[in-house]
Amino acid sequence: EDKVVQSPLSLVVHEGDTVTLNCSYEVTNFRSLLWYKQEKKAPTFLFMLTSSGIEKKSGRLSSILDKKELFSILNITATQTGDSAVYLCAVPPQGGSEKLVFGKGTKLTVNP
């Protein structure tokens, strides 16, 4: 069965800190891994990773994939209170469908 495991489940930091969120996966015929940020209700798309070792970057957020070790990390530098959210990792399962299997998420709280 396809599986996504995120750690830690929750994290509390102070503004300005750097955080690393982890996502490991087990899926047959891996195609891609996606990161989303969920504030309130709707997840918003951050990154999609398909190639190992290539960093995706957007402002203070970056992510990288290790296909050999089956994990990805999401880094946030110089955190701000607006980064407080649940960060979700997801993979499309085997079978070629575009549906997604999600991890439980990491709840990040950034205190001023």
Place this chain on the structure above:
Amino acid sequence: SAVISQKPSRDICQRGTSLTIQCQVDSQVTMMFWYRQQPGQSLTLIATANQGSEATYESGFVIDKFPISRPNLTFSTLTVSNMSPEDSSIYLCSVGQGLPQYFGPGTRLTVT
């Protein structure tokens, strides 16, 4: 990315009743999905809404409980039937032309 709207944004319903949630996209999309997020949990796929044919349900979800319609490439509805308190969740539609998927703003349902 497409602009997605959902109605209602939230509702409080009595057990035994049904609620229909609408998802509207501002452009034609190939894939539409419905997810559920129970309190404190991650997203679980309910079904893939197929245009012009019956929806494809995931294990644990049945058409009698969650009937879905998709009359065209920009619109879908999910009905939560004969509700119980266990149906209290956030319901999310997502769309994509392949990956990534983009999510609507969600419907927060509380069943009393």
